[in-house]
Amino acid sequence: MKRKMLSDNELAVMSVLWDAGEPLSRPEILEKLSDNDWNPNSIHMVLNNLIKKEMVFIDGIVPCGQNYGRAYSALRSREEYAAELALSAMPDMPPEECLPGIIGALVKNAPPDAKTLDLLEGLLAQRRKELSGLLPQQG
Numbered sequence: 610m611k612r613k614m615l616s617d618n619e620l621a622v623m624s625v626l627w628d629a630g631e632p633l634s635r636p637e638i639l640e641k642l643s644d645n646d647w648n649p650n651s652i653h654m655v656l657n658n659l660i661k662k663e664m665v666f667i668d669g670i671v672p673c674g675q676n677y678g679r680a681y682s683a684l685r686s687r688e689e690y691a692a693e694l695a696l697s698a699m700p701d702m703p704p705e706e707c708l709p710g711i712i713g714a715l716v717k718n719a720p721p722d723a724k725t726l727d728l729l730e731g732l733l734a735q736r737r738k739e740l741s742g743l744l745p746q747q748g
Contacts, residue, residue: 632680
């Protein structure tokens with residue numbers, strides 16, 4: 610699995626898109642960035658990099674002032690990105706071998722409450738059913 614580590618600027622833009630939960634135009638992204646010193650040309654380069662990294666996609670055309678511009682949406686969730694990073698941290702191991710260790714370390718270092726454990730058990734049960742062919746796979 611190839612690592613798709615995001616730069617600080619890319620991560621800042623992704624955080625805006627993740628928090629928004631809806632397509633945003635470049636001006637809307639710039640407005641929501643906490644550091645307002647962004648150059649409009651820089652945001653264009655960052656968005657293009659995120660498209661190349663398959664983290665963002667163009668989600669339509671929207672009015673931007675007197676013109677129209679592209680709207681951008683996250684292609685991967687925050688959790689999917691974190692999972693990719695965790696799995697890519699052990700490139701010499703297949704995911705099925707390192708997954709139990711990663712999950713075990715997460716549970717040990719950030720102990721979940723009973724509600725979270727129930728949710729995790731439900732996710733595992735659903736995945737087990739998908740793998741056995743009883744449910745269509747989610748993805």
